[in-house]
Amino acid sequence: MNSKYQPEPVMKITTTLVTIAFIGTTSSVSADVIVDRAISETQVLAAQKAWCEALIDISTTNRMKGQAAASALAEKVIDSAYGYQIGVVLFKPTVTVNPHTFRTTRESALSYFVGGNPAYPDDKGFALNDWTKCEIDNRAILIIGNTASTMGKVHLTDKNGNVTSVDKSWQFVKDDNSQLRIVLHHSSLEFTGE
Amino acid sequence: MNSKYQPEPVMKITTTLVTIAFIGTTSSVSADVIVDRAISETQVLAAQKAWCEALIDISTTNRMKGQAAASALAEKVIDSAYGYQIGVVLFKPTVTVNPHTFRTTRESALSYFVGGNPAYPDDKGFALNDWTKCEIDNRAILIIGNTASTMGKVHLTDKNGNVTSVDKSWQFVKDDNSQLRIVLHHSSLEFTGE
Amino acid sequence: MNSKYQPEPVMKITTTLVTIAFIGTTSSVSADVIVDRAISETQVLAAQKAWCEALIDISTTNRMKGQAAASALAEKVIDSAYGYQIGVVLFKPTVTVNPHTFRTTRESALSYFVGGNPAYPDDKGFALNDWTKCEIDNRAILIIGNTASTMGKVHLTDKNGNVTSVDKSWQFVKDDNSQLRIVLHHSSLEFTGE
Amino acid sequence: MNSKYQPEPVMKITTTLVTIAFIGTTSSVSADVIVDRAISETQVLAAQKAWCEALIDISTTNRMKGQAAASALAEKVIDSAYGYQIGVVLFKPTVTVNPHTFRTTRESALSYFVGGNPAYPDDKGFALNDWTKCEIDNRAILIIGNTASTMGKVHLTDKNGNVTSVDKSWQFVKDDNSQLRIVLHHSSLEFTGE
Numbered sequence: 001m002n003s004k005y006q007p008e009p010v011m012k013i014t015t016t017l018v019t020i021a022f023i024g025t026t027s028s029v030s031a032d033v034i035v036d037r038a039i040s041e042t043q044v045l046a047a048q049k050a051w052c053e054a055l056i057d058i059s060t061t062n063r064m065k066g067q068a069a070a071s072a073l074a075e076k077v078i079d080s081a082y083g084y085q086i087g088v089v090l091f092k093p094t095v096t097v098n099p100h101t102f103r104t105t106r107e108s109a110l111s112y113f114v115g116g117n118p119a120y121p122d123d124k125g126f127a128l129n130d131w132t133k134c135e136i137d138n139r140a141i142l143i144i145g146n147t148a149s150t151m152g153k154v155h156l157t158d159k160n161g162n163v164t165s166v167d168k169s170w171q172f173v174k175d176d177n178s179q180l181r182i183v184l185h186h187s188s189l190e191f192t193g194e
Numbered sequence: 195m196n197s198k199y200q201p202e203p204v205m206k207i208t209t210t211l212v213t214i215a216f217i218g219t220t221s222s223v224s225a226d227v228i229v230d231r232a233i234s235e236t237q238v239l240a241a242q243k244a245w246c247e248a249l250i251d252i253s254t255t256n257r258m259k260g261q262a263a264a265s266a267l268a269e270k271v272i273d274s275a276y277g278y279q280i281g282v283v284l285f286k287p288t289v290t291v292n293p294h295t296f297r298t299t300r301e302s303a304l305s306y307f308v309g310g311n312p313a314y315p316d317d318k319g320f321a322l323n324d325w326t327k328c329e330i331d332n333r334a335i336l337i338i339g340n341t342a343s344t345m346g347k348v349h350l351t352d353k354n355g356n357v358t359s360v361d362k363s364w365q366f367v368k369d370d371n372s373q374l375r376i377v378l379h380h381s382s383l384e385f386t387g388e
Numbered sequence: 389m390n391s392k393y394q395p396e397p398v399m400k401i402t403t404t405l406v407t408i409a410f411i412g413t414t415s416s417v418s419a420d421v422i423v424d425r426a427i428s429e430t431q432v433l434a435a436q437k438a439w440c441e442a443l444i445d446i447s448t449t450n451r452m453k454g455q456a457a458a459s460a461l462a463e464k465v466i467d468s469a470y471g472y473q474i475g476v477v478l479f480k481p482t483v484t485v486n487p488h489t490f491r492t493t494r495e496s497a498l499s500y501f502v503g504g505n506p507a508y509p510d511d512k513g514f515a516l517n518d519w520t521k522c523e524i525d526n527r528a529i530l531i532i533g534n535t536a537s538t539m540g541k542v543h544l545t546d547k548n549g550n551v552t553s554v555d556k557s558w559q560f561v562k563d564d565n566s567q568l569r570i571v572l573h574h575s576s577l578e579f580t581g582e
Numbered sequence: 583m584n585s586k587y588q589p590e591p592v593m594k595i596t597t598t599l600v601t602i603a604f605i606g607t608t609s610s611v612s613a614d615v616i617v618d619r620a621i622s623e624t625q626v627l628a629a630q631k632a633w634c635e636a637l638i639d640i641s642t643t644n645r646m647k648g649q650a651a652a653s654a655l656a657e658k659v660i661d662s663a664y665g666y667q668i669g670v671v672l673f674k675p676t677v678t679v680n681p682h683t684f685r686t687t688r689e690s691a692l693s694y695f696v697g698g699n700p701a702y703p704d705d706k707g708f709a710l711n712d713w714t715k716c717e718i719d720n721r722a723i724l725i726i727g728n729t730a731s732t733m734g735k736v737h738l739t740d741k742n743g744n745v746t747s748v749d750k751s752w753q754f755v756k757d758d759n760s761q762l763r764i765v766l767h768h769s770s771l772e773f774t775g776e
């Protein structure tokens with residue numbers, strides 16, 4: 001069989017992609033099918049919300065089922081929410097130090113969230129801090145067709161009620177399944193002027 | 195003064211670009227500004243409608259004020275609706291013949307619409323055919339974030355009521371003024387099977 | 389297990405996506421990883437060449453192994469070269485007639501290439517015409533970052549040496565595997581001025 | 583004259599956009615014109631270098647000609663290097679504090695660089711710190727067709743030889759003049775683990 005032809009792409013995703021729109025009599029247009037792959041504000045807000053929920057889920061799983069279960073969940077979260085499969089993610093987590101400030105690989109990102117990787121001895125596992133609440137406070141959102149970027153505060157509350165506010169930027173792209181994926185994530189503690 | 199710094203970009207366009215959106219209490223998000231530069235279906239339909247109206251306008255202007263006025267208007271239409279300023283437009287008009295089938299330059303496109311250019315002796319001026327009606331009948335629209343493409347029929351009626359139906363594809367991109375511009379336009383008479 | 393997390397994306401494709409570039413001493417930059425997902429002219433020309441080769445392959449397979457084998461191959465070609473999995477392809481083949489001028493679905497495209505579908509009785513199977521040669525003669529190529537469009541002639545030679553020249557436009561996008569896929573294909577016989 | 587038609591776009595930029603490429607005999611393709619608007623790694627590195635040079639220029643101008651001249655230059659830099667004309671820039675400078683952490687407007691960005699704006703009393707003018715050297719140390723670059731993002735360190739040296747290293751993310755888009763503009767800029771001091 002001809003090796004230069006790939007197997008058939010997953011057709012199951014089609015339904016999530018196609019928006020059938022019968023245009024009414026108020027329009028002279030009668031397109032049978034409209035496929036809109038632009039990123040919408042609603043999708044961006046949903047992706048941010050999913051990130052917050054995942055952080056809480058990992059914290060809760062760690063508390064209830066231990067670190068191994070939390071780590072397994074973190075892998076699923078990374079693989080569904082980030083874009084490491086395209087080769088790199090520009091990820092600067094909140095509390096990393098040199099020489100491991102940037103986590104451009106999947107393995108280094110997993111270590112940041114759940115720790116336990118001797119290659120990154122400083123990683124305590126950011127997602128294991130018993131987070132109970134994660135609030136997104138966007139300052140601005142820029143959607144440029146096939147990519148969307150956000151900047152603002154994220155307020156994290158731990159089980160003792162202590163709130164940590166961080167400055168966070170995210171850039172998302174849409175994958176072939178029409179799902180948003182994080183390709184840039186820069187998080188930093190607030191500058192206090194010393 | 196430092197020559198590598200350009201003059202300030204036109205700020206007047208900002209208002210047409212920014213969509214201020216205060217997100218209500220139904221959302222946990224309070225972004226100050228949302229700028230959405232994705233192409234919308236509404237913008238695509240409006241750009242198609244504008245193309246049809248421009249064709250009729252040029253025909254009417256030719257009838258009322260003559261070819262020179264029609265040609266002046268056609269220049270304005272081309273410069274506002276097409277993307278020749280980026281260097282090329284992929285334009286295959288309906289009734290061009292070799293060796294001038296494709297009109298990738300502004301001058302050759304103008305000649306197609308209003309004729310009168312000795313370099314293109316076969317051009318009679320397509321927009322001068324006393325068109326009285328132009329109907330768009332989209333078969334499908336594909337929006338991929340920063341570009342949108344359409345395919346379907348366009349039905350043109352002349353002053354004698356004769357209707358010409360063509361198969362037409364358009365690809366649009368958004369310029370810095372957030373205006374759609376045609377970068378691909380392929381039009382062909384219907385194949386009749388001889 | 390948490391249903392909102394998808395299985396891990398295929399990591400095998402990563403290697404085809406990442407371009408590791410160690411920047412030399414002539415530069416003050418030392419990026420570890422450069423991932424470039426822009427479409428290149430080389431990729432566009434390769435995708436066009438693959439389309440031509442596939443057409444000849446289907447013709448040859450039909451001659452050697454019959455219509456069923458040709459049809460099976462055509463399915464593979466469509467699934468690897470076109471973007472039907474995103475929901476629609478804007479496809480106006482060369483010799484289709486109303487009411488089936490446009491082939492926006494995978495099934496209707498397959499019928500055009502190999503025929504045999506009672507829903508499309510006029511389809512003789514364009515790829516079964518014993519094509520022996522397929523030459524691409526681009527007039528212009530426009531690459532706009534994440535999409536590329538081409539316009540020009542394609543010259544097809546059958547086994548009797550008869551050449552058919554068509555005017556053809558293609559628009560390509562890059563999928564998550566970094567492979568180009570056709571999302572718009574408008575082909576038309578040359579207008580002869582009657 | 584018809585108000586819905588804009589004046590002719592600047593044609594002068596065309597030359598900077600068009601790449602005429604006569605494809606040689608090694609290829610079966612003979613496209614007359616190739617226009618490639620994808621962002622290249624070279625353009626990204628040049629845009630970063632220009633940002634560093636501009637910072638030094640403003641510092642030098644301030645030292646030589648005073649704050650007014652530095653401010654005038656800073657306006658030119660902002661208008662040529664950032665994308666405020668599209669409505670917003672996601673800008674989190676290195677040393678801003680609440681409630682003015684984010685500088686999504688041109689005015690607030692100018693205040694950050696050169697100070698002197700009573701609306702932002704904490705702004706001392708970051709570009710006025712007698713910077714003498716600016717080195718870019720990219721960790722990763724991601725080019726997604728029409729947008730490019732970078733993440734890495736930037737090392738700034740003042741006139742006393744003191745070096746400040748910051749973690750910096752930039753996202754660039756290409757404007758209609760084919761010039762890269764910053765639409766996201768997140769800068770933060772290195773986390774030291776207290």
